[in-house]
Amino acid sequence: MKRVLFALFAAITAGSCDPVHDDAVAALGGEIAGVRPGPLHRPGQPCLVCHDGAFGDPRAFSMAGTVFLYGNSTPPAIGATVTLEDKNGTTTTATTNEAGNFYLTPDTYSPHYPVHVMSLTSGDASVSMHSHIGGNGSCAGCHADPAGPDSPGHVYLHVYGATP
Amino acid sequence: MTPRALVPRLFVSLLSATGLVAVACSTPAPDARFIETVPDTTTFPAVADMLIQACGSLDCHGTAARNLRLYGDTGLRFSPLDVPSTLFPTTDAERAQDYDSVVGLEPEIMSQVVASGGMHPERLTFVRKARGSESHKGGAVVVLGDPRDVCITTWLQGHALSSACTSALLLP
Numbered sequence: 001m002k003r004v005l006f007a008l009f010a011a012i013t014a015g016s017c018d019p020v021h022d023d024a025v026a027a028l029g030g031e032i033a034g035v036r037p038g039p040l041h042r043p044g045q046p047c048l049v050c051h052d053g054a055f056g057d058p059r060a061f062s063m064a065g066t067v068f069l070y071g072n073s074t075p076p077a078i079g080a081t082v083t084l085e086d087k088n089g090t091t092t093t094a095t096t097n098e099a100g101n102f103y104l105t106p107d108t109y110s111p112h113y114p115v116h117v118m119s120l121t122s123g124d125a126s127v128s129m130h131s132h133i134g135g136n137g138s139c140a141g142c143h144a145d146p147a148g149p150d151s152p153g154h155v156y157l158h159v160y161g162a163t164p
Numbered sequence: 165m166t167p168r169a170l171v172p173r174l175f176v177s178l179l180s181a182t183g184l185v186a187v188a189c190s191t192p193a194p195d196a197r198f199i200e201t202v203p204d205t206t207t208f209p210a211v212a213d214m215l216i217q218a219c220g221s222l223d224c225h226g227t228a229a230r231n232l233r234l235y236g237d238t239g240l241r242f243s244p245l246d247v248p249s250t251l252f253p254t255t256d257a258e259r260a261q262d263y264d265s266v267v268g269l270e271p272e273i274m275s276q277v278v279a280s281g282g283m284h285p286e287r288l289t290f291v292r293k294a295r296g297s298e299s300h301k302g303g304a305v306v307v308l309g310d311p312r313d314v315c316i317t318t319w320l321q322g323h324a325l326s327s328a329c330t331s332a333l334l335l336p
Binding site for chain 1: 217228240241301
């Protein structure tokens with residue numbers, strides 16, 4: 001019994017020995033009031049900071065993110081189709097939910113980088129990403145707000161659309 | 165061993181330790197300079213555009229945290245007024261920064277490679293990492309002899325082969 005407890009203690013403490021990761025998690029802040037942890041939570045945040053498959057963390061994602069409708073506001077793009085293609089030409093699609101979130105798990109898609117976002121499509125609107133994803137499966141790992149020299153801002157669908 | 169016999173040994177040990185400390189604490193002369201033999205600047209823009217496309221995404225070398233820091237249209241921007249977007253093309257200032265970044269990585273070895281006409285470019289860490297022959301998180305983004313490789317190696321030889329650099333932009 002003591003050995004089991006010791007192993008459990010060691011595993012738990014080992015899981016919290018990465019201060020960089022701990023800081024990254026802390027920087028995300030708390031949950032939004034009224035939104036429970038689940039598929040609709042934390043839109044626009046870098047999903048894989050927590051969904052990285054580490055011990056004690058929520059289940060792993062291979063690629064995940066949020067699609068918004070517009071560049072200068074954050075209504076979600078609901079039901080948008082995200083089409084990805086990896087280095088080997090393997091493609092997959094995901095559909096955004098009510099929060100604009102989408103996610104893929106390693107058992108369904110484990111890409112070989114670089115990955116290209118072939119299209120974000122919703123109705124008649126469709127855009128693609130000009131550069132590739134080099135290794136970060138979180139959209140918001142690069143697409144963080146506010147936009148600036150080191151970030152294009154959040155992912156959005158209507159490039160030339162006006163905010164309603 | 166008598167205490168008297170220990171004295172010479174202690175003296176030698178102390179002298180050696182003093183010498184080691186002196187060597188460890190010595191610094192180059194304040195006016196010492198290394199003049200790097202640098203590769204071509206005129207054909208580098210084509211190399212820069214290839215590097216930006218292949219290596220410069222925001223989650224790879226398009227970040228200020230990298231030793232090989234690359235600026236470019238689809239990655240990190242040099243001007244605080246620009247954002248990553250093909251709507252704002254790569255600027256000459258960004259290509260100049262990229263040049264400094266590449267040639268500043270290993271100035272002594274770069275000098276040797278350039279002075280030898282580009283022989284054995286794998287002496288450079290950035291070439292080994294690009295080819296995947298040295299640990300590289302991004303894997304082998306360059307295959308020996310492919311357009312990216314030719315673009316880099318011809319630049320190190322003297323002048324980048326522009327057709328190779330252009331072809332490299334079409335690689336995934």
